Amino acid sequence: MKPFIRVVASRALKFGRCAPLIVLLWPVFAHGVREYPLPEDGSDIVGDVFTVRAQHEDTLVRLAREHGLGVQELSRANPDVDPWLPGEGTEIQLPIAFVLPPGPREGVVVNLAEYRLYYFPPGENRVLTAPVGIGRAAFRTPVLETRVTDRIEQPSWTPPASVREEYARRGVELTRVVPPGPDNPLGEYALMLSAPGYLIHGTNQPFGVGTRVSHGCLRLYPEDIERLVWEIPVGTKVRIVHAPYKVGWNGDELVMEAHRPLEEFEQEGLTVMVRELTEIGGGAEEVVDWDLAEQVAREGRGLPVVVGTRRKLASID
Numbered sequence: 001m002k003p004f005i006r007v008v009a010s011r012a013l014k015f016g017r018c019a020p021l022i023v024l025l026w027p028v029f030a031h032g033v034r035e036y037p038l039p040e041d042g043s044d045i046v047g048d049v050f051t052v053r054a055q056h057e058d059t060l061v062r063l064a065r066e067h068g069l070g071v072q073e074l075s076r077a078n079p080d081v082d083p084w085l086p087g088e089g090t091e092i093q094l095p096i097a098f099v100l101p102p103g104p105r106e107g108v109v110v111n112l113a114e115y116r117l118y119y120f121p122p123g124e125n126r127v128l129t130a131p132v133g134i135g136r137a138a139f140r141t142p143v144l145e146t147r148v149t150d151r152i153e154q155p156s157w158t159p160p161a162s163v164r165e166e167y168a169r170r171g172v173e174l175t176r177v178v179p180p181g182p183d184n185p186l187g188e189y190a191l192m193l194s195a196p197g198y199l200i201h202g203t204n205q206p207f208g209v210g211t212r213v214s215h216g217c218l219r220l221y222p223e224d225i226e227r228l229v230w231e232i233p234v235g236t237k238v239r240i241v242h243a244p245y246k247v248g249w250n251g252d253e254l255v256m257e258a259h260r261p262l263e264e265f266e267q268e269g270l271t272v273m274v275r276e277l278t279e280i281g282g283g284a285e286e287v288v289d290w291d292l293a294e295q296v297a298r299e300g301r302g303l304p305v306v307v308g309t310r311r312k313l314a315s316i317d
Contacts, residue, residue: 032130032221032227033224033227033228034068034128035127035128036126037125037126038105038126038127043248043250043251044099044250045097045099045248045250045255045304046098047096047097048096049093049094049304050093051092051094052067052091052094053088053092054086054087054088054089054091054092055088056087058086059084059085059086060075060081060092061084063086063092064131064210065209067094067096069094069096069210070131070210070211071211072115072210073115073116074095074210076260076300076301077302078093079301093303095301097304098246098257098304099247099256099304100246101114101118101243102243102276103239106237107120107239108236108237108239109238110132110134110218110239111241111259112134112141112240113260113262114243114244114246115132115211116132117130117131117132117218117220117228119231119236121231128231130220130221130228131209131220131221131224132200132210132220133209133211133214133219133220134212134213134218134219135217137212137263137264139162139215139216140264141216141218141240142198142240143242144195144240145237145239146195146238147193147194147235148191148194149193149194149235150191150192151189151190151229153188155186155190155199155201156178156179156180156184157178157185158177159174159176159178159215160197160215163215182204184204185203185204185205186199186202186203187202187203187204187222188202188226189201189225189226190225191225191228191232198216198217199218200228201218201219202220202221202225203220209221212262242261242262242265244258244259244265244297245259245276245297246258247277247279249310250306252310253306254277254286254306254309254310255304255305255306256276256297256304256305256307257305258297258299258300258305259300259302270294270297273293273294277307277308286308287308288307288308293307293308
């Protein structure tokens with residue numbers, strides 16, 4: 001099974017012959033937040049999928065951060081690759097093509113199933129996206145609508161009693177207020193949300209971005225929050241959703257991008273996938289390959305795949 005867009009390039013060297021690709025796939029090798037123009041034809045897809053060749057010193061953790069991905073995101077796109085020892089010359093698929101998240105293209109949208117944040121600047125034809133770490137099963141990040149109430153540089157951390165108790169069970173005594181600095185898990189910047197106790201913030205442990213590691217907040221790479229904290233204005237609407245099966249159009253192609261549902265949503269099974277495909281691609285003029293769609297959903301690799309086409313009706317003279 002191949003992504004809807006073919007692999008278009010391989011990296012021969014870690015640096016060097018990459019610059020021409022920036023023109024083709026704006027931007028390919030940008031470090032940090034990825035930025036794409038929104039499709040002018042009304043399509044729902046941004047970005048592309050391509051490969052790089054691993055060097056002998058590479059790990060998927062290193063490659064993920066280098067290419068603006070979460071480590072789990074990159075691992076699931078390459079299920080047969082050893083994350084710690086890919087091997088020199090191994091082709092690694094970079095899943096940097098995205099079906100845009102469901103709902104209005106405005107403000108911040110965080111898709112928990114995807115471990116990814118999207119920001120649609122008001123009045124602009126672009127989208128910024130970055131991987132996020134989310135709350136562990138015991139400290140779930142909730143599905144909700146909220147808004148940004150403040151931006152904070154060099155934040156202090158006031159851990160709640162439940163977190164202090166958890167640390168105490170591990171033999172670590174937390175102070176009631178952790179000051180800014182290298183030991184502060186909030187990193188150097190934070191966006192405060194109107195939902196009490198929740199932040200979008202940086203981290204002093206970037207290897208956890210793109211996984212379930214936090215106590216409910218949304219964790220970004222340091223370089224990503226450093227940019228987004230100034231891009232996202234106070235008052236911006238934030239929607240946190242759980243959308244494991246994103247469906248959209250790429251011209252006349254019906255495309256689905258599937259992620260593994262979080263464990264607390266697993267009981268929904270594939271009914272969500274069927275609903276999304278039926279709503280978006282189930283009209284009389286569309287054809288869905290349901291067997292392929294089920295295979296894509298069960299694999300959950302996060303790569304957009306064509307699962308249907310818009311049927312062309314014959315013209316009547």
